[in-house]
Amino acid sequence: MALAELGVVVLDCPDPRALAGFYAEVLGGTVEGDGDWVDLKVPGGRSLAFQAAPGHVPPKWPAPAASQQFHLDLTVDDLDTAEQGVLSLGATPLDADDRSRSWRVYADPAGHPFCLCAC
Known part of the structure; x- marks a missing residue:
């Protein structure tokens, strides 16, 4: 229970x-x-x-000496389309170099990390 x-x-x-x-x-x-x-x-x-x-002080990612506290995983059908959408809304890419994974990391406008994850 x-x-x-x-x-x-x-x-x-x-x-x-x-x-x-x-x-x-x-x-x-x-x-x-x-x-x-x-x-x-x-x-x-x-x-x-x-x-x-x-x-408010935005969390840092990645930063072993400064914890990000938590992040949101958001499931999407198409990473490229979703990425263009969140970038147009003001998100900041945090790991744009690695396109081989099924997830990508961004910061929202207040600096909180979140991931777009392929279904």
């Missing part, structure tokens, strides 16, 4: 509404709220939340 149930994944960031908008373009869904806490209701009933963190 579980002691708890996962409620929501929350990303600290300097501008919750802007980062929720980025992920809404990537994942679909509806942005709800304004101010220090914004929710993104994605298709399938899941949510991501974004919380204002005035002193």
Whole structure:
């Protein structure tokens, strides 16, 4: 028997509404709220939340001396198409040199690492 149930994944960031908008373009869904806490209701009933963190320092990747804390794996049908889409929305490639893998690493506009992973 579980002691708890996962409620929501929350990303600290300097501008919750802007980062929720980025992920809404990537994942679909509806942005709800304004101010220090914004929710993104994605298709399938899941949510991501974004919380204002005035002193936010983006994680580093890769950096053995500075932990990235966590990252999101986003499943896609076509890596090249998805890559062009996230780059046009303001993502930054973190490992653009290795095209042989079935996944690629990016940073969102607030600096959080995320991966696009081929199905």
